[in-house]
Amino acid sequence: MIQDQFKRPLRDLRISVTDRCNFRCTYCMPAEIFGEGYKFLPRDEILSFEEIERLTRIIVRAGAVKLRLTGGEPLVRQDIETLVAMLAEIDGVEDLAMTTNAYFLPQKAQALKDAGLQRVTISLDSLDEDVFQRMNGRRSSVQKVLDGIAAAEQAGFDPIKINTVVQRGVNDHTVVDLARFCKDHGYIVRFIEYMDVGTMNGWRMDDVVPADELVARIDAELPLEPIGKNYRGEVARRYRFRNGGGEIGLITSVTRPFCGACTRLRLSPEGQIFTCLFAGQGTDLRAPLRSGASDEELEQILRGTWHARNDRYSEERSELTEPRTEKVQMYHIGG
Numbered sequence: 001m002i003q004d005q006f007k008r009p010l011r012d013l014r015i016s017v018t019d020r021c022n023f024r025c026t027y028c029m030p031a032e033i034f035g036e037g038y039k040f041l042p043r044d045e046i047l048s049f050e051e052i053e054r055l056t057r058i059i060v061r062a063g064a065v066k067l068r069l070t071g072g073e074p075l076v077r078q079d080i081e082t083l084v085a086m087l088a089e090i091d092g093v094e095d096l097a098m099t100t101n102a103y104f105l106p107q108k109a110q111a112l113k114d115a116g117l118q119r120v121t122i123s124l125d126s127l128d129e130d131v132f133q134r135m136n137g138r139r140s141s142v143q144k145v146l147d148g149i150a151a152a153e154q155a156g157f158d159p160i161k162i163n164t165v166v167q168r169g170v171n172d173h174t175v176v177d178l179a180r181f182c183k184d185h186g187y188i189v190r191f192i193e194y195m196d197v198g199t200m201n202g203w204r205m206d207d208v209v210p211a212d213e214l215v216a217r218i219d220a221e222l223p224l225e226p227i228g229k230n231y232r233g234e235v236a237r238r239y240r241f242r243n244g245g246g247e248i249g250l251i252t253s254v255t256r257p258f259c260g261a262c263t264r265l266r267l268s269p270e271g272q273i274f275t276c277l278f279a280g281q282g283t284d285l286r287a288p289l290r291s292g293a294s295d296e297e298l299e300q301i302l303r304g305t306w307h308a309r310n311d312r313y314s315e316e317r318s319e320l321t322e323p324r325t326e327k328v329q330m331y332h333i334g335g
């Protein structure tokens with residue numbers, strides 16, 4: 001088991017299988033930047049399924065037990081269920097999950113389940129049609145996502161988790177409705193404090209709705225009580241509805257950072273590993289991989305990178321005199 005400079009073990013691997021997405025969410029891939037002519041990574045620069053599987057096997061051997069497939073949007077990568085089946089075969093993997101915008105789930109949910117995917121987390125920022133469309137660059141209706149959720153339920157994914165990024169003055173006035181909807185349907189919604197991921201979303205602290213304020217708003221209509229974490233290092237702060245069961249979660253990277261227990265490594269589509277969501281630089285594994293490095297040599301690079309890790313950006317954010325200008329983009333490594 002390898003540890004970093006703060007004795008944090010490597011437990012979670014987020015695998016970004018593509019830098020492409022069919023949505024244009026304003027806080028991740030704003031349409032005015034990622035227009036028709038935007039050049040995404042050419043096919044041959046993206047890791048093949050075999051390369052992803054080999055690197056994942058090495059990273060699991062070094063301690064990772066939880067895998068999450070992300071993107072961009074993972075379901076725009078063709079035959080993604082084939083990769084799921086390959087990763088599900090790896091000894092030591094305890095949890096295999098995916099974060100998706102659900103748009104293609106009606107076509108893919110059953111195949112993913114059959115291939116061995118254990119959990120899905122679905123991004124849905126609002127039930128209000130106009131608000132949702134403004135946030136995703138008018139690329140999808142709410143109903144399209146609800147159809148995807150229904151397909152995931154049909155395929156047997158349970159519980160369904162929902163991720164919602166909350167921005168003040170954009171969708172914060174619709175969070176109580178979403179909480180009620182998820183409570184009524186048995187979904188677990190995670191409200192995510194709007195973060196300064198990447199360098200293209202024009203983030204301002206004024207646009208952040210602190211988790212405590214969100215809890216107070218929801219509690220006023222749907223009484224809540226705090227409950228403990230499911231496991232050490234779990235990111236979400238959890239609350240149970242007092243009446244009728246069900247729970248919500250808050251991801252508080254801005255107001256209550258959780259870097260101290262962060263055990264996450266990220267693999268980008270072109271084979272770089274990043275030790276933090278807000279990292280400026282990654283470590284390239286593709287070049288040695290494609291120039292014949294052995295598993296042991298690749299593992300040495302991985303171990304050296306993790307051992308040297310001292311990231312705690314969210315804890316440092318408020319102390320920074322100048323905003324960090326070099327940060328990997330969110331669509332490139334998945335949230």
Ligand code: SF4
Pocket residue numbers: 253258259260262263264275276277278311312313314315
């Ligand atoms: S800011 Fe970086 S170190 Fe802190 S929790 Fe997020 S990914 Fe982990």
